[in-house]
Amino acid sequence: MTERMNHFQQKEKHVFVPFITAGDPSPDSTVELALTLEANGASALELGIPYSDPLADGPVIQRASLRALQQGMTLEKAMTLVGTMREKGLTIPVIIFTYYNLLLQLGEQTFYEQALRNGIDGLLVPDLPFEESESLRKGCEEHDLSLISLVAPTTSPERLAHIGAQAHGFLYCISSLGVTGTRSSFSTDVMSFLEKAKAATSIPVLIGFGLSHKTQMQAFESQCDGFIVGSAIVKKIEELGPDLVNEETRDTALGAFSTYIAQLVP
Amino acid sequence: MMKTTFPDHRGRYGKFGGKYVPETIMFALEDLEKGFQDALQDEAFLHEVNKELMHYSGRPTPLTYAHKLTEALGGAKIYLKREDLNHTGAHKINNAIGQALLAKRMGKEKIIAETGAGQHGVAAATAAARYGLQCTVYMGEEDIRRQSLNVFRMKLLGAEVVPVTSGTRTLKDATNEAIRQWVAAVKDTFYMIGSAVGPHPYPQMVKYFQSVIGLETKEQFTSITNKTLPDKIIACVGGGSNAIGMFAPFLQEDVELIGVEASGKGIETGLHAATMAQGTPGVIHGSLTALLQSEDGQIQEPYSISAGLDYPGVGPEHAYLHESKRVTYEGVTDAEALEALHLLCIEEGILCALESAHAVAQAMKEAKRMTTEQDIVICLSGRGDKDVHTLFEQVKEDLQ
Numbered sequence: 001m002t003e004r005m006n007h008f009q010q011k012e013k014h015v016f017v018p019f020i021t022a023g024d025p026s027p028d029s030t031v032e033l034a035l036t037l038e039a040n041g042a043s044a045l046e047l048g049i050p051y052s053d054p055l056a057d058g059p060v061i062q063r064a065s066l067r068a069l070q071q072g073m074t075l076e077k078a079m080t081l082v083g084t085m086r087e088k089g090l091t092i093p094v095i096i097f098t099y100y101n102l103l104l105q106l107g108e109q110t111f112y113e114q115a116l117r118n119g120i121d122g123l124l125v126p127d128l129p130f131e132e133s134e135s136l137r138k139g140c141e142e143h144d145l146s147l148i149s150l151v152a153p154t155t156s157p158e159r160l161a162h163i164g165a166q167a168h169g170f171l172y173c174i175s176s177l178g179v180t181g182t183r184s185s186f187s188t189d190v191m192s193f194l195e196k197a198k199a200a201t202s203i204p205v206l207i208g209f210g211l212s213h214k215t216q217m218q219a220f221e222s223q224c225d226g227f228i229v230g231s232a233i234v235k236k237i238e239e240l241g242p243d244l245v246n247e248e249t250r251d252t253a254l255g256a257f258s259t260y261i262a263q264l265v266p
Numbered sequence: 267m268m269k270t271t272f273p274d275h276r277g278r279y280g281k282f283g284g285k286y287v288p289e290t291i292m293f294a295l296e297d298l299e300k301g302f303q304d305a306l307q308d309e310a311f312l313h314e315v316n317k318e319l320m321h322y323s324g325r326p327t328p329l330t331y332a333h334k335l336t337e338a339l340g341g342a343k344i345y346l347k348r349e350d351l352n353h354t355g356a357h358k359i360n361n362a363i364g365q366a367l368l369a370k371r372m373g374k375e376k377i378i379a380e381t382g383a384g385q386h387g388v389a390a391a392t393a394a395a396r397y398g399l400q401c402t403v404y405m406g407e408e409d410i411r412r413q414s415l416n417v418f419r420m421k422l423l424g425a426e427v428v429p430v431t432s433g434t435r436t437l438k439d440a441t442n443e444a445i446r447q448w449v450a451a452v453k454d455t456f457y458m459i460g461s462a463v464g465p466h467p468y469p470q471m472v473k474y475f476q477s478v479i480g481l482e483t484k485e486q487f488t489s490i491t492n493k494t495l496p497d498k499i500i501a502c503v504g505g506g507s508n509a510i511g512m513f514a515p516f517l518q519e520d521v522e523l524i525g526v527e528a529s530g531k532g533i534e535t536g537l538h539a540a541t542m543a544q545g546t547p548g549v550i551h552g553s554l555t556a557l558l559q560s561e562d563g564q565i566q567e568p569y570s571i572s573a574g575l576d577y578p579g580v581g582p583e584h585a586y587l588h589e590s591k592r593v594t595y596e597g598v599t600d601a602e603a604l605e606a607l608h609l610l611c612i613e614e615g616i617l618c619a620l621e622s623a624h625a626v627a628q629a630m631k632e633a634k635r636m637t638t639e640q641d642i643v644i645c646l647s648g649r650g651d652k653d654v655h656t657l658f659e660q661v662k663e664d665l666q
Contacts, residue, residue: 052433052564053550055442056288056449062432074562100286101549105563127286127549131276152290154452159292177290178450 002121004093005146005169008044009204014217015043015170015226016265017206018233019097021064022047022081023073025241029250033237034085036254038092040261045090046124046228047082049075049098056126058181060231063238075102076114083118093121095148095169100128108136112143122146122169130163140168148172151200153193164200171201172228175209181231183210186219194223218266229264236260272586277466279586285465287445287552294452299467301372306474311371318363319478322396323353325360327479329486329643334613342497342636344629345490346646347483349508350618356648357479357508358389358460364475366393369456376400376451379458380444382409382437383573384416385648386460391425399456401425404444408435413573416652434567438578441551461505462581465552469510469581476511483643484515491641498522498632501645502624503595504539504574506581508647517592525584526628528570529597539568541580542588542595550579556588571600571656572620574648602627604660607650619648620656 001009008015018037022030034045050068054061075098082094096115103111103125114120123145128136130149140147146169151160153176164171175190176183190207197205207220208228217227236257237244243253272279285295305311319325327348336344349357369377377399381387387403394401403420407429410417420427433439441459448457462472487496499516501509503525513523530538538544541556548557550565558566558578570576587593598606603620606627610616618626622645629644636642650657 053438053442055445055551058446059432069564076562099549101557101559101565102563104548104554105559105561126288127552129285129287129289129292131292132284132286150289152288152292154290154293156293174290177452179446 001146001168002093002144004091005121008093009170011043014221014266015204015206016041017044017046017226017228018042018261019046019048019228019230020237021050021061021068021234022078023050023068023071024064024234024237025067026071026245027073027077027081029244030081031084031088032254033257034090035088036258037261038090040258041265042092043226044093044095046095046097046230047078049078049096049102051099051102054099056179058179058231060235060238061180064234067241075106079114079118079120082120086119094119095122095124096120097124097126100125108139112139112145115145116143120145122148124148124172126150130159150174151197153177153189157196160196160200164197167201167203170204170206170225171197173197173205173207173224175207175211180209182212186210186216190220191223194220198223214264214266221266227265232264233261272583273466273470277470279583280589281547282553282555282585283466283469283582284554285552286549286554287465288449290449291452294448295465295467297372301368302467302471305368305371311367315364315367318367319360323359323363324351325478326482326486327351329483329490331490332614335610336633338609338613339630339633341633341638342640342642343638344633345487345496345641345643346616347479347512347643349479349645349647350616350622350649354389354392355651356385356389356619357476357511358386359392360478360511361460361472361475361507362386362389362393362458365456365458365471366397366399369399369458370397372456374454374456376402376455377458378402378404378444378447378455379460380404380437380440381460382440382576383652384409384413384420385574385652387420387425387427388416388423390458390460391420391423394425395423403427404430404440404447406430406435406437406440409437409440409573436567437576438550438565445551460507462507462510462583463505463551463553463579469553469583472507473510473514473583476507477514479508479511479645480513480515483512487643493641495519495521496641496643497636498524498642499645500524500526500625500629500632500642502526502575502621502647503580503584504577504621506584508645510581510583512645513593523593524628524632525593525595526598526624527595528572528575528624529599530569530571532599533597537569538597539570539576539578540597541578543597553579553582555579555582556585571603572624574619574621575624596628598624598627606630616646617650618646619650620653622647
């Protein structure tokens with residue numbers, strides 16, 4: 001684990017981990033958005049790599065992927081963007097969120113080398129279940145990277161115990177069935193799911209999928225260590241997109257983004 | 267010859283296959299694996315599947331000796347396994363009946379399915395009607411436009427057709443969307459996949475339900491010819507369900523097996539669906555297989571005149587059979603397939619599907635190089651009624 005991830009795990013307060021798509025609306029603005037997120041309380045950043053076939057994602061992140069692909073974004077380019085973020089002073093851990101095929105084509109070794117070179121702390125692969133992740137788990141451990149594990153409300157108690165015991169960084173609890181995207185309400189079972197997840201692991205337990213309001217997060221506060229917010233933020237970026245890429249309006253747009261993030265988390 | 271013990275306990279065929287899916291549906295795949303294995307031990311279930319194939323779909327389908335086509339080509343004798351004579355017009359119904367009965371046995375009341383041109387969608391809607399299941403079919407908006415009659419057929423059969431507007435709005439996106447919807451409704455919904463693709467145990471299960479094609483062929487060939495085995499068996503490959511069903515009982519036998527993929531307008535034009543020839547190992551729809559993709563791993567949109575062959579991946583067992591060289595995979599262009607389709611019409615009075623015409627075209631090349639004492643079996647996977655509109659447009663295009 002990196003020093004940054006270690007620091008992240010020690011936080012007393014609830015952590016806030018935002019997700020943004022690399023290259024949306026442009027590579028430069030991704031760097032600016034990351035810095036703005038840290039300035040507004042983000043404890044870590046999940047950086048999504050655009051993919052042609054994102055089967056765990058809802059329409060908002062699908063659209064972001066498409067925009068980023070049109071910008072020519074790739075896994076390798078996104079990793080060098082993190083290097084730029086570091087040069088510009090980003091200190092929070094960065095977790096690369098990528099579908100497995102992109103990683104497979106880049107090659108695990110190249111990924112580890114680039115991760116080290118660019119100050120990357122972790123990896124999350126939404127379509128790589130525990131059973132398929134053995135080589136990646138080993139490789140990440142050897143290279144001080146945290147491979148983030150996901151658990152869902154449908155994960156059996158035995159699996160939860162198994163995954164929880166071997167999880168790194170933080171345990172990502174999927175709040176509800178379905179793909180990414182905001183939900184208007186959550187099942188009452190979420191609380192007991194989070195409780196079981198907390199019992200299954202010694203690392204921080206974060207909840208994600210569907211969170212878009214402070215009040216939703218407050219409801220889960222007692223049973224988790226933090227929140228992951230993706231689609232709601234990506235949707236805001238979509239709205240601000242044209243202004244973020246226009247030099248004359250960029251600062252105003254970043255200001256609006258700042259205001260939005262500040263009111264988002266408890 | 268090597269004994270096949272695939273898939274292994276992880277659902278692998280050599281390095282191919284596996285389960286590359288979100289954690290949320292892992293339990294459903296485990297459930298399905300168990301449900302499928304249980305069903306295979308249940309005599310009553312197997313009897314029910316066979317009975318439905320016989321009395322509802324019209325099996326066994328004939329093995330027809332194509333004597334005029336044989337004479338016209340002047341080489342090996344050509345036999346046609348007539349999957350085109352199935353209810354709904356193609357082999358797709360074999361799998362749809364099997365999976366629908368399995369869904370019922372597992373206590374599911376809803377099925378979802380993806381479809382490209384609409385053939386699997388129609389088969390799924392048909393089986394759902396027959397067995398009292400609620401059916402939702404995901405179909406790319408672009409395919410809905412191109413195949414409006416099949417959309418209407420599915421609706422007539424009581425299915426709901428949901429347009430998919432993501433990505434390139436074709437089969438691969440419809441499959442993504444079906445998987446996404448399955449993730450959301452996984453507790454009470456059965457995902458009926460249409461080809462020998464997807465995460466384990468789907469490729470294994472689809473192969474099982476389609477292997478009736480090969481099993482019947484083996485018996486029929488012997489009874490017609492008094493020989494044990496044909497020299498070559500040829501089938502078209504998109505996802506590869508008719509091919510794997512046809513090949514299954516022959517994999518351990520001394521028969522040359524040939525899969526035919528779509529070379530479209532020619533490999534060199536970039537407009538093709540030649541996954542084996544041009545693909546590299548990658549993950550699509552939950553399975554590691556041969557895949558048409560860019561260097562950095564974005565999935566590429568394939569092309570073929572035949573909507574059933576334009577899939578950027580292929581079933582993982584085919585990827586393995588290609589790598590192990592047990593099956594040879596050849597390419598046939600749009601033009602060659604069209605020529606074969608016309609020849610089969612004129613010589614045998616059979617209008618086959620454009621997909622199946624790719625297998626016929628390859629057989630034409632092979633037969634000429636063989637003796638009159640040798641035998642070729644073609645899997646004629648479907649009938650061409652669905653393609654009449656495409657053929658009509660093609661003739662107009664050729665005239666201009």
